[in-house]
Amino acid sequence: NMIVSNAAAWAHLLLETPATSVFDEMEAPMEVTVFPNPSSGKIYIILAGNTDYEGRQAVAVFNALGETVYYTENPETKDGGIALDLPGAPSGIYSVYLLAGKRLFMQKIAITAPR
Numbered sequence: 001n002m003i004v005s006n007a008a009a010w011a012h013l014l015l016e017t018p019a020t021s022v023f024d025e026m027e028a029p030m031e032v033t034v035f036p037n038p039s040s041g042k043i044y045i046i047l048a049g050n051t052d053y054e055g056r057q058a059v060a061v062f063n064a065l066g067e068t069v070y071y072t073e074n075p076e077t078k079d080g081g082i083a084l085d086l087p088g089a090p091s092g093i094y095s096v097y098l099l100a101g102k103r104l105f106m107q108k109i110a111i112t113a114p115r
Contacts, residue, residue, distance in 0.1 A: 034096050038110035041089050045082040045098060055101040061086065062095045069094065089113065 031048035045059065059082060061070035069089055075082045082098075091113045098105040 032098060032105045032107070034107045034109060037107075038112045040114060041086040041111055043084040043086065043096065043109065045084070045096070047077070047080050047082075047100070056099060057101070058097075058099045059084065060097045060099075062097070063089075064093050086111065 033046040033048065035044055035046075043061075056073065057075065058073045059070070059075045060068060061084065063069050070084055070086055084096075086094075089111050091111055094109050094111055096107050096109055
């Protein structure tokens with residue numbers, strides 16, 4: 001089980017994923033919703049449409065410096081969604097990546113830490 005320490009390691013993980021292309025335009029698009037945005041640190045990822053993805057599944061969250069603040073492979077899903085909790089994450093812009101089989105999704109979110 002590989003530990004993803006930063007954005008460069010995430011790129012390496014993608015390169016190890018057996019796929020003809022991470023972005024495969026021939027397949028139906030991956031419908032993903034990440035909310036709320038902005039967030040207090042609790043984030044929900046909802047997969048809609050075709051969720052029958054074969055292969056590696058992983059979620060990673062990086063801060064603006066490219067440092068990993070969250071990573072998991074084969075995330076537990078409930079009702080078609082994935083719940084993430086980033087306690088203590090400082091306010092800022094974060095990149096949420098979801099790898100599902102041959103498909104990659106990324107969305108930037110803002111975290112506003114309580115004062």
